[in-house]
Every structure is written in C-alpha cells, then in structure tokens.
Amino acid sequence: MVPIPTIPTETIALHIKSAEFITSAAAPGGYPPPGLPEIAFAGRSNVGKSSLINVLVERKALVRTSRTPGRTQLLNFFNINGTLTLVDLPGYGYAEVPVAVKKAWGPMIRTFLEKRSTLRAVVLLFDIRRVPREEDLQLLDWLEELGIPTIPVITKADKVSRNQRAAQLKPIAEATGLDIADFTLFSALKREGRDEVWERIEDAIAAGQPADNAAETDPAPPPDAA
Numbered sequence: 372m373v374p375i376p377t378i379p380t381e382t383i384a385l386h387i388k389s390a391e392f393i394t395s396a397a398a399p400g401g402y403p404p405p406g407l408p409e410i411a412f413a414g415r416s417n418v419g420k421s422s423l424i425n426v427l428v429e430r431k432a433l434v435r436t437s438r439t440p441g442r443t444q445l446l447n448f449f450n451i452n453g454t455l456t457l458v459d460l461p462g463y464g465y466a467e468v469p470v471a472v473k474k475a476w477g478p479m480i481r482t483f484l485e486k487r488s489t490l491r492a493v494v495l496l497f498d499i500r501r502v503p504r505e506e507d508l509q510l511l512d513w514l515e516e517l518g519i520p521t522i523p524v525i526t527k528a529d530k531v532s533r534n535q536r537a538a539q540l541k542p543i544a545e546a547t548g549l550d551i552a553d554f555t556l557f558s559a560l561k562r563e564g565r566d567e568v569w570e571r572i573e574d575a576i577a578a579g580q581p582a583d584n585a586a587e588t589d590p591a592p593p594p595d596a597a
C-alpha cells in the first residue's frame with residue numbers, strides 16, 4: 372500500500388485551508404475564549420499590516436487594506452486552519468485620529484498584552500522608509516517588560532533598491548536597539564519574506580508550547596516551610 376503522505380508539522384501553517392474572521396473587540400470581555408495559540412500584529416497606521424496578514428493567509432482581502440488609515444480601533448481576531456488565531460491590533464500614529472481615540476489606543480493594547488494568556492508572539496512592523504517613533508518604541512518597551520517574544524518585520528522592502536536596504540535599516544535598528552539581523556524584510560507586493568515570517572511564527576508557537584510530559588517530569592516545588 373502506498374502510505375498517505377504527511378505534512379511536516381513545521382509547514383502546516385503554510386498550507387492555508389481556512390482563514391475566518393472571528394470577532395472584533397476593544398476589551399477583554401469581547402475577546403474570543405482563549406484556546407488556540409495566538410499571534411498578534413502591530414504597527415503604525417499604513418505600515419502594511421493588513422497587507423502582510425493577507426499575504427500570510429493567502430487571501431486577497433481577509434483583512435481590509437485601507438486608504439483611510441487610523442479608522443480601525445478594535446482588535447480583530449482571525450481563525451487560521453482551526454489551529455491558530457491571528458490578531459490584527461489597531462494601528463497608531465495617524466495624525467488625523469481624534470484625541471480620544473489616540474488616548475484609548477495605549478490602554479487597549481497594553482491590556483491585551485498583559486491579559487491574553489494564549490498570546491505567543493507579536494509581529495511588530497516597521498516601514499523601511501520611516502524612522503521609528505514614540506509609539507513604536509513604547510510598544511517595544513512593553514513587549515520587553517512583559518517578556519512577550521517579538522518578531523520585527525520591515526515592510527514595503529520593494530520601495531527601496533536592494534543596495535539601499537542596509538542604509539535604510541540602520542536608523543531603524545539604532546532607534547529600536549535591535550540588530551539589523553533581527554528584522555525580517557518583507558514585501559507584500561513581491562511576497563518576499565512570507566515564508567520567513569511564517570517560520571518565525573511557528574518557532575514562537577513551538578517555544579511557547581509546554582512539553583507534553585511537563586506535569587510529570589517537572590512537578591511544582593513543594594511550598595516553602597515558612
């Protein structure tokens with residue numbers, strides 16, 4: 372008998388069978404019940420977040436790309452293959468957003484990062500032509516403080532020539548304190564970097580998974596005799 376071929380675990384996410392919108396929420400009461408491992412996407416308005424997610428899940432418009440940035444002020448949850456949740460976080464930094472909306476952004480994101488137990492990593496996007504600003508650095512600080520694995524991605528790589536790339540990356544690396552090598556270069560237009568982003572997402576999920584036998588081999592220490 373011919374054996375049924377099996378898909379190696381590490382490439383399952385590359386085979387997108389289904390991608391479905393679950394819900395939008397502003398606060399924990401509206402999040403879907405925790406269950407599946409979750410990866411969130413964050414970045415300045417217009418950085419290319421929706422485009423990145425659409426390329427990852429091979430859908431033209433699962434997530435709406437926008438000509439009026441700054442309007443999405445909710446967290447949007449998507450179920451991928453029934454095995455993974457992607458969360459599109461509200462963008463920031465768009466000048467024409469009302470002050471009240473701007474003020475709500477910080478607590479909304481911070482609360483999600485603090486409370487969401489199933490969150491495995493945040494993909495943080497930077498436009499190759501822009502120097503990171505206050506909100507980008509604030510977000511990086513929170514991720515470090517909370518110990519949330521961060522996957523830095525440079526978007527719109529097609530907007531500069533290959534030999535301009537290093538020069539464009541230098542100020543971004545300097546402002547964030549990250550190494551140039553930490554960034555994955557991505558282009559939604561060319562689909563460049565798609566597989567690398569998926570690999571990093573899968574690594575983060577694998578790293579966050581407790582070992583199957585963790586409870587047996589690593590029992591909780593007895594309480595201190597005090």
Ligand SMILES: Nc1nc2c(ncn2[C@@H]2O[C@H](COP(=O)(O)OP(=O)(O)O)[C@@H](O)[C@H]2O)c(=O)[nH]1
Nearest residue numbers: 416417418419420421422436437527558559560
């Ligand atoms: N050339 C180029 N344009 C892009 C790329 N990614 C996004 N864009 C464009 O940038 C604009 C904002 O993209 P969108 O995904 O809506 O950004 P978001 O606000 O971060 O979700 C749109 O006009 C996109 O077509 C890319 O990789 N290359």
Ligand SMILES: [Mg+2]
Nearest residue numbers: 420421435436
């Ligand atoms: Mg968007």
